[in-house]
Amino acid sequence: MTSLEVAGLTKSFGGVTAVDDVTFAITPGHVHSIIGPNGAGKTTLFNLVAGLYVPTSGRVVLAGQDVTDLPPWRRAAQGLGRTFQNLQIFFNMSAIENVMAGRHLRARTGFLGSLFALPSAWADNREARDHAAALMARVGLGAYIDADADAMPYGALKRLEIARALAADPTLLMLDEPAAGLNPTETHEIDRLIQSIAADGITVVLVEHDMKLVMGISDHIIVLDHGRLLAQGTPAEVARDPAVIAAYLGGDPA
């Protein structure tokens, strides 16, 4: 069973077709990358899979379930997690509370139960906090456990968002430009983090511009250009593909 399948996915905004009849399948347990020049439709595709945009036509299938008509919060329950190109950190909460918020689907206590301090609420809090602390240590943010989100540097926040997404125990994790704005050292750390996430059996799909990162880490690459699927395959296959070279790899710096 595939982790993710998109079939004939199309999205038009007014006169602009951002994603044009894209079809591919993501097999579980590997690192997949989606690349393409700026404006190729990568983030739009991400938003379609996540449910933030409604497709003009086409279907999105997650682990065998057709989720095309489901809102994003329902897709999260199907195991989909995601980070954002422009940080969407909860700056009104502390770092650990951000990650604890990611544990939302695990909470057993509802609204009313929380109001009246049922014992299960206390247990939920305990579990969320312990899990969050462990995740933060895992992504290398152990030093920031007591920090406020708005006091953290950019590179740390990128990793915080990943920790938060991981807190939901996703089976498919989509990372939208996880290395954007990071220096080579930080990029290397993200590289290792992604590999360790994949090693845990989580399917990772990334959108990235950093070619060195992409070529080094991916098992499978999908290339988009002008909203259309241009090519897909292993890094070696894609690097050799003349259409890809013509459209993209030609002069693009890593």
Next chain:
Amino acid sequence: MSDLLQFVFSGLTVGAIYALVGIGFALIYNASHVINFAQGEFVMIGGMATVALIDMGIPMLPAALVAIAIAALVGVALEKLAIEPARNAGVVTLIIITIGASILVRGVVEVILGKQFHRLPSFSGDQPILVGGATLHPQSLWIVGALIVLVIGLKTFFDRHPFGKAILATAHNRLAAQLVGIEVKTVLVASFAMSAAFGAIGGILTAPLTLTQYDVGVMLGVKGFCAAILGGLGSPFGAVLGGLIVGLAEALAAGYISSAYKDVVAFVLILLVLFFMPSGLFGTKGTERV
């Protein structure tokens, strides 16, 4: 039939005032993306300041002009003292600031000029004109006439005058406007001043008919907002149409349904527009990029 005509007359008259307030909302929104909850207070200042100046012995026309200038100054002060310091604050903050400013302005007028209603003399007497079985107060002609003149003036200003075009450019794309050398700060100040002036003119025009008081700004402000969103928030000319529609709807509802619930019409309209047609009749739809 003459009943209907009567309602149409009163609807267009009051609608013209809403239109003036609505234009003000649109101008300020275009320049700053702020919805100025204090908009109605400019109308109030127009009427009340004119009354105060006349009481001091100044003749009608100069008093009115000075009142308009005072309103414009208040608009500029609002922009400089309350909006600009909070430039990058969240939407909720800006909303609360303009509400606070409106209450502050209202409070100052209340303290200086008291709580009573005041009236201005009608511009050309109170002898009603008979048209098709309905009566038309001469002041209505002044109001609608002034609206037409102001709208034509505004359109010409936007079409021909370089500063008018600068205002339009800033509304479309602030950054691009700055890059071509438009002094965006000046556009902002001018928009607030114009918006206040329009409102004040409306206040002076309507005071002979509807009286004026420190508290009239609230209702007018909200109804003017209804005009603005009905027309589509970015469009001053849409606001004109919106204002007339709101005025007519109010008058017709008061006439045919119940005069007690006249005020409710505008508020129900606001909810309907916001729920079903938030970009109004002429506004543009936008999508959020994530």
Next chain:
Amino acid sequence: MGQGTLGRWGGLIALIVIVAALPLILPNKFYYDIAIKTGLNALVCVGLNLLIGYAGQISLGHAAFFALGGYASAVLTTRYEWNGFLALGVGAVITGILAYVVARPILRLKGHYLAMATLAFGIIVSLVLNREIWLTGGPDGVTVPALRLGDMRLRSPETWYWITGGALVVVTWAALNLIHSPAGRAIRALHGSEVAAETLGIDVARTKTMVFVLSAVIAAVAGSLFAHAERFITPNEAGFLRSVELVTMVVLGGMASTFGAIVGAALLTVLPQVLAGFDDFKHIVLGAILVCTMIFMPKGLVPSLGTLIRRGRR
């Protein structure tokens, strides 16, 4: 934000101590009345703060819910001679249902549009309360009988002080529980980033609705208590100025701070009483507080003081 357990429960204990000890220094009925009004405002503000401060929404019509609760109690006990507690419960339920119905369409709006929609809603309610004279007595208001507990008529200021104080402590406790729970983090996530909240499995529309309804029900209960405590209610309680007062209390005291909301309510209820001749300048002071707080201290008094203290310690 990052408030330690000591800060949280310490605050609640301090509130309990203050409520318990205050009667020792209240000299007469007049002061009890101020304390009761403060407590009721604080009650509404704790709920409103959940909506504005934590969930990041805005409501410029919340006084409508307060008035609806008050009028439900007033009308049911006066015209239909219902028991006061039953009327309070029914008032809370009716208001909750109305809030639920209104919430779904209104909370799809954001920012200015949400503000205007709640404003319009609040004014519609106050207009209806003013016009439906056969039901509500119109602008003159309604006299409300005393609340009956069995054979006892709950009338004395002391009784109402304890009822109000007790209600405030309970609701504050519940609010604190909610904030520091998974549901509370979901609520705060709305303020942080709705888009991100959705990807974590949070049903944003439902969460917003629940907070809105909760804050409306709290306001309605406070309104019912108000009607019986004051034994009188007018449509002014639903007015735009009342709604703005409530928002000012939350904003001044501290958004996203339960104790801040209580402090804000206390300041803005007590201050007008203390400053003689305040009534004439009420608008100026209220407006100035709103503008200056949002420009210079946008987080509000209590959080800003908290930050200052934390910085001083380092």
